[in-house]
Amino acid sequence: MIANAGIARVAPLLDCTEEDFQVQIDANLIGVFNSDVVAAKQFIKQGTPGKLINAARYVHPPLYPLL
DSSP states (O other): EEEEOOOOOOOOGOOOOOHHHHHHHHHIIIHHHHHHHHHHHHHHHHHHOOOOOEOOOOOOSSSSOOO
């Protein structure tokens, strides 16, 4: 199973809210974790080995260009 998440809310640091940050964490980390858990349970249920591949992307320009 391949999990690939990557969202970014690009804005100057002082314009970002905790909610903006949490949305990114939820998609980029929690979403991938939850996908891995579901896939691992399915591998076990099927009795077949599987591989979990997590991909990420580098964001450019920097998230906080006006810092």
